[in-house]
Amino acid sequence: xxDTWMMIIAFVLAAILMFGFPxxxxxxxxxxxxxxxxxxxxxxxxxxxxxxGKLTMxxxxxxxxxxxxxxxxxxxxxxxxxxxxxxxxKTTQADSTKIGENVxxxxxxxxxxxxxxxxxxxxxxxxxxxxxWFSTTVRNTNTTLAQTLSNFFYTVTGxxxxxxxxxxxxxxxxxxxxx
Amino acid sequence: MYGKQIxxxxxxxxxxxKLDNATYDAIKAFQINxxxxxxxxxxxxxxxxxxxxxxxxxxxxxxxxxSFNMVGYNxxxxxxxxxxxxxxxYDGFYIYSPFENTLDDETAQNLANNANAEYTDGQEVxxxxxxxxxxxxxxxxxxxxxxxxxxxxxxxxxxxxNGGSTTINDAGYLINGVQDNGSTVTYRGITIGPEGxxxxxxDNQIYSYIKxxxxxxxxxxxxxxxxxxxxxxxxxxxxxxxxxIQLGSNDQAYRYYKEAAEFRQRLQSYGLLNLKPSDAVDINxxxxxxxxxxxxxxxxxxxxSGTYNIFDYESGGVSIEEPTSNxxxxxxxxxxxxxxSNLSVxxxxxxxxxxxxxxxxxxxxxxxxxxxxxxxVCLISFLQGLSIGGKMYNGYSVVNNNKxxxxxxxxxxxxxxxxxxYHKATSQELVSATNMxxxxxxxxxxxxxxxxxxxxxxxxxxxxxxxRELGCYNCYVSQTSxxxxxxxxxxxxxxxxxxxxxxxxxxxxxYSMYKVFRNPQEHLNSFIN
Numbered sequence: 280x281x282d283t284w285m286m287i288i289a290f291v292l293a294a295i296l297m298f299g300f301p302x303x304x305x306x307x308x309x310x311x312x313x314x315x316x317x318x319x320x321x322x323x324x325x326x327x328x329x330x331x332g333k334l335t336m337x338x339x340x341x342x343x344x345x346x347x348x349x350x351x352x353x354x355x356x357x358x359x360x361x362x363x364x365x366x367x368x369k370t371t372q373a374d375s376t377k378i379g380e381n382v383x384x385x386x387x388x389x390x391x392x393x394x395x396x397x398x399x400x401x402x403x404x405x406x407x408x409x410x411x412w413f414s415t416t417v418r419n420t421n422t423t424l425a426q427t428l429s430n431f432f433y434t435v436t437g438x439x440x441x442x443x444x445x446x447x448x449x450x451x452x453x454x455x456x457x458x
Numbered sequence: 459m460y461g462k463q464i465x466x467x468x469x470x471x472x473x474x475x476k477l478d479n480a481t482y483d484a485i486k487a488f489q490i491n492x493x494x495x496x497x498x499x500x501x502x503x504x505x506x507x508x509x510x511x512x513x514x515x516x517x518x519x520x521x522x523x524x525s526f527n528m529v530g531y532n533x534x535x536x537x538x539x540x541x542x543x544x545x546x547x548y549d550g551f552y553i554y555s556p557f558e559n560t561l562d563d564e565t566a567q568n569l570a571n572n573a574n575a576e577y578t579d580g581q582e583v584x585x586x587x588x589x590x591x592x593x594x595x596x597x598x599x600x601x602x603x604x605x606x607x608x609x610x611x612x613x614x615x616x617x618x619x620n621g622g623s624t625t626i627n628d629a630g631y632l633i634n635g636v637q638d639n640g641s642t643v644t645y646r647g648i649t650i651g652p653e654g655x656x657x658x659x660x661d662n663q664i665y666s667y668i669k670x671x672x673x674x675x676x677x678x679x680x681x682x683x684x685x686x687x688x689x690x691x692x693x694x695x696x697x698x699x700x701x702x703i704q705l706g707s708n709d710q711a712y713r714y715y716k717e718a719a720e721f722r723q724r725l726q727s728y729g730l731l732n733l734k735p736s737d738a739v740d741i742n743x744x745x746x747x748x749x750x751x752x753x754x755x756x757x758x759x760x761x762x763s764g765t766y767n768i769f770d771y772e773s774g775g776v777s778i779e780e781p782t783s784n785x786x787x788x789x790x791x792x793x794x795x796x797x798x799s800n801l802s803v804x805x806x807x808x809x810x811x812x813x814x815x816x817x818x819x820x821x822x823x824x825x826x827x828x829x830x831x832x833x834x835v836c837l838i839s840f841l842q843g844l845s846i847g848g849k850m851y852n853g854y855s856v857v858n859n860n861k862x863x864x865x866x867x868x869x870x871x872x873x874x875x876x877x878x879x880y881h882k883a884t885s886q887e888l889v890s891a892t893n894m895x896x897x898x899x900x901x902x903x904x905x906x907x908x909x910x911x912x913x914x915x916x917x918x919x920x921x922x923x924x925x926r927e928l929g930c931y932n933c934y935v936s937q938t939s940x941x942x943x944x945x946x947x948x949x950x951x952x953x954x955x956x957x958x959x960x961x962x963x964x965x966x967x968x969y970s971m972y973k974v975f976r977n978p979q980e981h982l983n984s985f986i987n
Contacts (some may be wrong), residue, residue, distance in 0.1 A: 305526065454869060
């Protein structure tokens with residue numbers, strides 16, 4: 280009888296070792312590749328906006344499309360910090376030896392998307408100016424296979440909410456113009 | 459295996475970003491220096507430009523050094539991997555790169571005996587190479603000229619026409635449809651004449667001023683004797699000049715259009731209006747056709763690229779100064795050809811300078827980068843030969859310089875209104891506005907500094923804004939209320955009230971820029987009573 284139990288345990292262990300771990304390892308690699316795609320796409324998107332000073336729905340759709348190709352769903356968060364030099368100028372006028380301070384105010388994803396959403400068949404462009412700051416964060420919202428497996432095997436450590444994430448940001452270096 | 463490739467790609471992305479950031483830092487340094495250089499003296503303007511460029515190159519290496527320190531490269535080591543920095547200017551470009559310093563025997567001997575000598579023969583030094591103009595030679599049966607293009611519609615023509623019997627050396631702006639009415643001109647249906655005296659602040663006091671050939675002259679009403687009351691700023695100090703400049707209205711916009719119309723007539727008399735792209739030749743007189751890249755693809759062919767006239771003042775309803783004109787597409791092709799041919803030689807020559815085994819080669823620049831390069835002052839930086847795991851890094855970065863005194867682009871004119879704000883020319887708020895005052899060049903809104911001496915004789919640096927208007931929140935700060943257009947001339951055709959102020963300012967600023975072609979003293983004298 281004891282032997283039978285040993286056999287069953289050995290089978291289960293063998294199954295886990297032979298199928299479970301390779302599957303986990305493969306799915307981890309697959310997430311690595313998704314991670315790479317997402318990092319590349321996010322960096323390219325942000326750098327493109329930064330160096331052209333323009334953001335259009337086409338750019339955003341291209342980002343969405345290239346990350347969706349990894350088979351996961353994602354949450355894209357954008358933040359645009361618009362530089363306002365005016366307060367600095369006012370301070371300087373009060374005391375001509377003082378260097379002005381700059382103020383930023385932020386636009387977030389939904390406001391940005393409202394601005395660039397095409398209306399009445401015409402494309403809209405959000406133009407940025409030199410000195411603004413643009414950043415984007417992308418995280419997966421579905422549970423990937425690797426997440427399911429690791430949550431199953433390592434229940435002790437708690438569930439991950441996301442495993443694929445990329446963030447990139449920087450100063451806008453060009454004044455946007457044109458279509 | 460996977461991990462390695464991913465590391466390589468991640469490194470490549472992070473190097474790209476580092477290169478972009480360092481390039482932007484260099485541009486920022488260049489902007490701050492040019493706005494504040496204050497040495498815009500007639501004789502010193504070129505030296506101060508070179509000094510500003512060298513400072514920008516230094517800040518590039520400092521910046522890239524600090525961001526690469528984490529991976530173990532410092533700025534001295536990185537210099538080996540930067541085969542060139544290209545500073546594109548108004549009518550040509552500088553290449554900043556390492557080269558072998560060759561001295562003549564006598565100098566080498568003298569320096570060898572001098573213990574404090576800084577240079578030795580054959581030493582590798584990094585510096586600016588001679589300026590290269592955006593020029594192209596054209597040759598037909600009766601014409602042999604070199605035309606130098608610029609970032610706008612200004613050209614310089616040198617050479618011989620009429621079969622070699624007439625030598626010409628001329629320059630001017632190409633503008634279509636200018637009609638001279640004596641003291642005003644009509645351009646695109648708009649009458650442009652003299653405008654009021656311009657004023658701006660110097661520290662806390664407002665002065666009338668006029669900018670002539672890149673130098674601003676201010677009028678000091680309290681100075682005695684009154685005939686020497688005009689001064690300029692040199693190294694932060696006031697320098698009074700002798701002799702009066704016309705006070706009153708500013709007619710530079712009128713002169714700009716009038717001289718452009720005269721230039722058109724001269725071009726016609728030289729017989730240059732029928733010049734075609736296929737007339738372009740290299741220094742040996744061979745036609746520029748079938749020029750291939752390393753893969754054998756034809757990249758330049760001026761012979762089969764179209765049979766239009768380069769100086770078609772109007773064709774198909776498009777005027778020569780508009781971005782879609784034949785002239786502009788040819789201009790951009792020439793700029794691209796000149797940069798690419800010189801740069802690829804400089805990059806491959808770099809192989810002989812450095813001791814690295816990497817084979818330096820010019821990367822292929824994207825179309826949108828060429829658009830940037832041919833429309834504004836830029837810095838193009840290259841970083842090559844760093845190992846990133848599976849392969850060698852080969853990247854470049856192009857960053858525009860939006861605030862410079864080199865070129866007045868169509869986007870760089872802002873319009874002030876009497877409520878104390880300035881707006882972009884395509885702002886929707888200006889469409890029906892009745893309180894527009896004048897057009898201003900964008901760098902006049904930048905902070906400047908000047909030395910002030912108080913009653914006790916102590917000198918302090920005072921920072922000030924020459925124009926005190928604030929950026930409009932809708933069209934400048936957040937840029938949500940602008941009409942987006944690729945062709946500002948078309949936009950202005952349908953907004954004549956904005957157009958008059960816009961064209962006047964564009965013309966005035968372009969006319970008052972420093973031009974190498976002018977005789978500075980004669981030009982200044984034309985403004986003196």
